[in-house]
Amino acid sequence: MSDSVINEASKTVGVINTGAGNLYSLNGCLRRMGFYPVTINQPSDLERYDISALVIPGQGRFRTVMTNLKACALDEVITNWYRDNKKMVGICVGLQIMFEESEEDPGVSGLGLLQGKVTRLQSPKQPMVGWADVQSNEEWLNNQTLYFVNSYGVSASDKSIATVTYGQTFVAAIASNNTIAFQCHPEKSGVAGEEVLKQCLS
Amino acid sequence: MSELISSELIKKAEQGLKSRVIVCLDVAHGRVVKGVNFKGLKDMGDPVELAVRYQEQGADEIVFLDIKATLEQRANALEVVTRVAENLSIPFTVGGGLNTYADVAQFLNAGADKVALNSAAVKHPDLIDQIAKGFGSQCVVVAVDLNQGQSQKQDQNKPLSDYQVFINGGNTPTDLDAMQWLAQVEQRGAGEVLLTAMHRDGTGLGFDNELMSKVSEQLGIQVIASGGACKPEHFTETFLAGSDAALAAGMFHRGEFTVGQVKDELLRNGVAVRNEYLKD
Numbered sequence: 001m002s003d004s005v006i007n008e009a010s011k012t013v014g015v016i017n018t019g020a021g022n023l024y025s026l027n028g029c030l031r032r033m034g035f036y037p038v039t040i041n042q043p044s045d046l047e048r049y050d051i052s053a054l055v056i057p058g059q060g061r062f063r064t065v066m067t068n069l070k071a072c073a074l075d076e077v078i079t080n081w082y083r084d085n086k087k088m089v090g091i092c093v094g095l096q097i098m099f100e101e102s103e104e105d106p107g108v109s110g111l112g113l114l115q116g117k118v119t120r121l122q123s124p125k126q127p128m129v130g131w132a133d134v135q136s137n138e139e140w141l142n143n144q145t146l147y148f149v150n151s152y153g154v155s156a157s158d159k160s161i162a163t164v165t166y167g168q169t170f171v172a173a174i175a176s177n178n179t180i181a182f183q184c185h186p187e188k189s190g191v192a193g194e195e196v197l198k199q200c201l202s
Numbered sequence: 203m204s205e206l207i208s209s210e211l212i213k214k215a216e217q218g219l220k221s222r223v224i225v226c227l228d229v230a231h232g233r234v235v236k237g238v239n240f241k242g243l244k245d246m247g248d249p250v251e252l253a254v255r256y257q258e259q260g261a262d263e264i265v266f267l268d269i270k271a272t273l274e275q276r277a278n279a280l281e282v283v284t285r286v287a288e289n290l291s292i293p294f295t296v297g298g299g300l301n302t303y304a305d306v307a308q309f310l311n312a313g314a315d316k317v318a319l320n321s322a323a324v325k326h327p328d329l330i331d332q333i334a335k336g337f338g339s340q341c342v343v344v345a346v347d348l349n350q351g352q353s354q355k356q357d358q359n360k361p362l363s364d365y366q367v368f369i370n371g372g373n374t375p376t377d378l379d380a381m382q383w384l385a386q387v388e389q390r391g392a393g394e395v396l397l398t399a400m401h402r403d404g405t406g407l408g409f410d411n412e413l414m415s416k417v418s419e420q421l422g423i424q425v426i427a428s429g430g431a432c433k434p435e436h437f438t439e440t441f442l443a444g445s446d447a448a449l450a451a452g453m454f455h456r457g458e459f460t461v462g463q464v465k466d467e468l469l470r471n472g473v474a475v476r477n478e479y480l481k482d
Contacts, residue, residue, distance in 0.1 A: 024313035028288030061338060124217050125424050125446070127340045127393050131220040131262060131476045145220065145476045147293060149315075149340045165218040188293050188315070190257065190478050 013201060014040040014051040016078065019068035020060020020093075029187035030055070033194055035201065043077050053201050054081050058092030058185050062118065062152075063105035065093050075111060082113050082179055089200045090181030092150060095174060098181060104152050114159055114176060118152050123167040127151040134172040134184070136162035140199045141173060144192045146184040153183055220476050222262040222447035223437060223464055224426060225454055227252060229268045232278045236455055246455060250285050256454065257292050259461035260479025264290065265318065265396070265449060268298040280312040287313025295343055303332050310337055318396055320345040321369040324376060324383075327390060334391025343426070344387040345396040347372050348380055348413065365413065372400050384417055394424045396449065402430030404452070409436055411443035418444040434459055434467035441473045 013035045015023055023039065030037040038049050056078065060068075069075040081088055082098075096102055097110045102118035110118075121128060128148050136142040141162050153170040154160075162173035164183070173182045180200045186193035227234045227249060234252050235243040246252065253264045266286070268279050283296055296309050297318025306317050306329075323330055323344050333342045348365040349372070367378040387395060397417055399410035409427045418425040424446035431437065431450040440448045453459050462479045469475060 022287070022311050022313050024284055024287035025290075025315070029291060031288075032291070125422055127338075127423075128219070129340060129394060129424055130222055130446070132218050145478065149293075151339070167217060185293075188291065190291050190476075192478055194291060 010052045012036045012038060012049050012051050014038055014046065014049065014054045016054060016056045016069075016074055016094075017041045017072075018057060018060055018065045018074075018094075019072075020064045021057065022059075023057060026055065026057050026091075026187045029194060029197070033198055033201070040074065040077065041072060043073050046077065053087035053089065054078070055201075056088070056090040056094030056097070056181075058094050058187075060093055061104055062093060062096055062102040062110070063108045065097055066105075066108055066110065069097070079111055079113065082111075082177055085178045087201065088179040088181075089197065090179065091187065092183060092185055095171075095181035095183055096152065096154070098174070098179075099154060099157075102152060113179075114157060114174065116154055116157050118154055121151060121153050121166070121168060121170060123151075128166050131189075132164050132166060132184075134162040134164045136173070138162065141196060144189075144196055146172070146182070146186060146189040146193060146196070148184045149188075150183060219446070220262070220474050221437075221441040221445075221468065222426075223260065223461055223468075223475065224263045224265055224447055224449040225256040225261045225461060226265045226267060226428075226449050226451040228451070229266050229279070229282065231275065232282050236452075249282050250289050253286055253290050253294065256461060257290060258479070259454075260465050260476070261292065261461045262476055263292055263447070264294040266294060266296050266298075267318070268296065272299065276308070280308060283309055283312040283314050287315075297343070297345060301326075303329060303336070306333050307336070310341060316341050316343050316393070318343040318345045320347065321371075321374075323387065324367070324369050324378065327386065330387060330390040330392055334393075339391045339393040339423075342392045343394045343396050344392040345398065346380075346384060346387065347398045347400050349375075349400040350410075368400060372403075381417075381420065384421060388421050388423050392423060394426060394447075395421065396426045396428055399427075399429040403428075405430055406432030408432075409440040409443075409445065409448065411440050411445075414440055414445045415443040418446065432458070434464040437464050438468055438471045438473060441468065442471075 027037045096118045098113045099116045100112045159174040159176040160171045161175045164172040186197045234246040293315040295316040296314040301322045347368045365380040367376045414427045426447040427440045427445035428449040
């Protein structure tokens with residue numbers, strides 16, 4: 001059964017190992033959607049598979065993820081993938097590291113693919129935990145109810161395609177080159193989350 | 203009263219987060235069990251199957267309380283957690299029997315989104331700081347079991363100091379001041395508080411909304427109300443009182459109500475909830 005899936009190149013998705021959390025939920029979600037997730041631990045792993053898209057998972061803090069990515073030269077993998085206009089999805093901290101820096105870990109550089117800074121949210125309660133509707137001009141994303149878990153976010157970006165409001169309004173999703181990244185966790189957002197991810201990965 | 207209700211709803215709507223309905227499952231020996239006063243455990247089924255069923259009903263989150271997580275059963279419990287993580291598309295929390303940082307790390311690495319600490323947090327409050335630092339505040343739910351002082355039961359304006367903090371599954375009273383403990387839990391880095399009113403547990407009288415209201419107002423983290431729910435109206439009441447989330451077990455497990463019926467009731471009353479669920 002799995003052979004036919006493996007051979008179908010368009011269904012193989014590379015999940016970047018940020019070393020900052022388990023991948024069970026994300027991999028389970030990708031499999032339910034009919035994708036075949038493979039873990040990318042080092043640049044050479046890209047040559048082992050015919051990967052149609054990369055996913056940067058959403059667990060861990062800014063510093064931990066950046067440190068681990070650099071230690072494995074995976075920061076370059078992401079940057080090159082982005083510059084080559086290949087399909088990529090970032091989740092939560094996977095969105096945040098695309099920016100220049102974060103108030104979560106001052107002095108730690110992000111990938112700097114996008115201009116701007118991640119700041120501490122002025123939300124009624126912190127961390128923000130729960131489901132919220134996102135606002136977007138994109139029909140597939142507008143009014144979707146998605147799961148957020150974060151204390152930090154990006155208040156505005158010229159690459160923003162969706163926003164969410166919890167006390168303050170901030171970026172819920174960005175799109176740039178062929179990359180789409182979410183502040184929320186689509187892999188934890190029920191059927192709506194799977195539909196949103198499918199839209200990005202198909 | 204109606205003005206109060208509408209202002210609370212407007213406040214919630216402006217804030218933007220949905221009120222969460224959480225289903226609690228007790229797990230023993232890798233199976234979901236239902237206890238009658240913690241005696242005579244009855245097998246209710248496979249944790250993954252039941253969790254997925256509640257997810258389809260519209261549950262926003264699942265809490266697994268591993269009421270018999272002894273060391274011998276640890277491998278089994280971790281395997282269940284990983285299977286849940288792979289099969290569930292909503293967040294879930296694991297609690298019960300987690301005493302050390304290593305315990306917590308094992309369960310988070312096995313796929314749990316959050317852990318719930320109760321007695322361990324009281325005995326070793328540093329554990330809250332350590333997990334918040336190591337894994338982030340969003341992983342730490344501190345469960346606080348409160349019981350109302352015997353002499354104060356009829357007093358509608360009882361201060362929080364009349365509530366006593368219990369540990370060890372509600373069996374052991376502590377000297378902790380309830381509000382001070384809750385404030386400390388927040389200050390040490392907990393992401394949420396799961397607040398159980400023991401004097402309401404199993405009574406079907408509804409949540410202790412005066413308590414939930416006071417705590418929710420005073421804390422800068424979210425409050426999950428627990429203890430006493432037996433019908434959909436109880437959820438409406440606690441969300442109107444200010445609870446951020448509300449948890450129940452028996453009314454769902456006994457098949458009296460589905461999560462969808464609770465959400466229908468909430469939507470009818472203007473409470474914003476996630477409305478992705480199967481209609482009956």
